[in-house]
Amino acid sequence: MRIGELAARAGVSVRSLRYYEEQGLLTSTRSASGQRHYTEEHVERVTFLQRMYAAGLSSRTIAELLPCVDSPSEETSDAALERMAEERERLSEHIADLIRTREALDQAMATNRAHRERLRSAVTG
Amino acid sequence: MRIGELAARAGVSVRSLRYYEEQGLLTSTRSASGQRHYTEEHVERVTFLQRMYAAGLSSRTIAELLPCVDSPSEETSDAALERMAEERERLSEHIADLIRTREALDQAMATNRAHRERLRSAVTG
DNA sequence: CTAAAACCTGACGCGGACGTCAGAGGCAAG
DNA sequence: CTTGCCTCTGACGTCCGCGTCAGGTTTTAG
Numbered sequence: 001m002r003i004g005e006l007a008a009r010a011g012v013s014v015r016s017l018r019y020y021e022e023q024g025l026l027t028s029t030r031s032a033s034g035q036r037h038y039t040e041e042h043v044e045r046v047t048f049l050q051r052m053y054a055a056g057l058s059s060r061t062i063a064e065l066l067p068c069v070d071s072p073s074e075e076t077s078d079a080a081l082e083r084m085a086e087e088r089e090r091l092s093e094h095i096a097d098l099i100r101t102r103e104a105l106d107q108a109m110a111t112n113r114a115h116r117e118r119l120r121s122a123v124t125g
Numbered sequence: 126m127r128i129g130e131l132a133a134r135a136g137v138s139v140r141s142l143r144y145y146e147e148q149g150l151l152t153s154t155r156s157a158s159g160q161r162h163y164t165e166e167h168v169e170r171v172t173f174l175q176r177m178y179a180a181g182l183s184s185r186t187i188a189e190l191l192p193c194v195d196s197p198s199e200e201t202s203d204a205a206l207e208r209m210a211e212e213r214e215r216l217s218e219h220i221a222d223l224i225r226t227r228e229a230l231d232q233a234m235a236t237n238r239a240h241r242e243r244l245r246s247a248v249t250g
Numbered sequence: 251c252t253a254a255a256a257c258c259t260g261a262c263g264c265g266g267a268c269g270t271c272a273g274a275g276g277c278a279a280g
Numbered sequence: 281c282t283t284g285c286c287t288c289t290g291a292c293g294t295c296c297g298c299g300t301c302a303g304g305t306t307t308t309a310g
Contacts, residue, residue, distance in 0.1 A: 002256075002257075002307095003256085003257070003258095004255095004256060004257080013298075013299080014256095014257085015297090015298060015299065015300085016297080016298065018258095018259095019296095019297065019298065023297095031306090033257085033258090033305075033306055033307085034257085034258060034259095034305085034306090035256090035257060035258075035306070035307085036257085036258090048229065051222075051225070051226045051229055052226070053297080054222055054223070054226060055223055055226040055227075058295095058296075058297095059296080059297080068233060068234070068237055069233050069237075081234065081237055081238075084230060084233065084234055084237075085234065087230070088227060088230050088231070088234070091223060091226065091227050091230070092227065094179075094223065095220060095223050095224060095227070097176075097179055098179070098180055098216060098219065098220050098223070099220060100176075101176045101177070101179065101180045101216065102180075102213060102216050102217065102220070104173065104176060105209060105212070105213045105216070106213070108193060108194050108209065109193070109206065109209055109210065109213070112193055112206055112209075113206075127286075127287075128286085128287070128288095129285095129286060129287080138268075138269080139286095139287085140267090140268060140269065140270085141267080141268065143288095143289095144267065144268060148267095156276090158275075158276055158277090158287085158288090159275090159276090159287085159288060159289095160276075160277095160286085160287055160288075161287085161288090178267085183265095183266075183267095184266080184267080251310105252309100252310090253308100253309090253310090254307100254308085254309080254310100255306100255307080255308075255309090256305105256306080256307070256308085257304100257305075257306065257307080258303100258304080258305070258306085259302105259303095259304090259305105260301105260302090260303100261300100261301090261302090262299105262300085262301085262302105263298105263299080263300075263301095264296105264297105264298090264299080264300100265296105265297105265298105266295100266296105267294105267295100268293105268294090268295100269292105269293075269294075269295105270291100270292085270293075270294095271290105271291090271292085271293095272289105272290090272291090272292105273288100273289095273290100274287100274288075274289090275286105275287080275288070275289105276285100276286080276287070276288090277284100277285090277286080277287095278284100278285095278286105279282105279283090279284095280281105280282090280283090
């Protein structure tokens with residue numbers, strides 16, 4: 001498939017796909033005229049990339065993880081696997097932090113509601 | 126305390142503090158010469174702001190939530206409370222997404238390790 | 251064959267949370 | 281009084297994941 005279809009299938013913009021390739025995160029075979037062609041597997045790849053971006057990883061970091069994802073049997077993946085474990089740790093800490101943040105929000109909302117209750121009962125009573 | 130100390134205590138840059146004030150997220154009393162002065166409470170405030178930024182909220186969004194945090198009894202907090210619930214939802218979805226992402230990473234790492242195991246046993250056996 | 255749609259490269263724009271520099275004043279210590 | 285550090289405002293620079301326009305080629309539909 002060509003770039004437009006991949007974009008539609010993966011739910012991203014054509015511009016993003018070209019950007020991913022520019023960053024070394026996505027490959028493509030080229031037709032004689034220079035147009036990019038992709039397979040089904042590339043759809044998965046793009047959604048994976050989206051996931052990583054959503055997890056707050058930068059293009060450079062994702063690029064460092066890809067050897068681990070792509071060629072799990074190569075020697076070079078020793079470092080990549082370690083890198084991945086590292087990022088997994090970061091992600092876990094981030095998740096924990098966000099959960100604490102959510103609790104802080106809950107706390108604020110509860111306090112707010114309590115105040116309002118008091119006001120209402122002061123008026124009613 | 127002055128801005129440098131607050132920055133150190135809260136673990137952010139002086140520039141960030143001035144930026145927060147510029148965005149209406151942080152207040153300060155000024156000395157006759159114009160220097161900013163802060164109290165202990167401002168340390169908490171700054172860490173709260175950091176939490177919100179870490180949760181992916183923009184300065185503008187945080188500003189919309191502050192009335193709820195600061196003056197829970199005012200009428201204006203009706204909208205703020207609703208806004209806060211909204212952002213809490215967003216945050217929850219984001220957390221869920223990150224957890225799925227972590228699972229994707231785990232999956233990749235497991236696949237990787239399996240491959241390596243296979244290689245090793247092929248060599249050994 | 252032709253018009254429209256999709257594709258190409260290259261390059262500039264953008265928004266947001268700051269970093270950083272310039273030029274000036276404030277403040278405690280020796 | 282001066283040395284040195286902290287602070288002030290204002291303004292420009294940076295990074296990054298794209299959006300978008302320009303100017304051209306390729307593919308597809310009729």
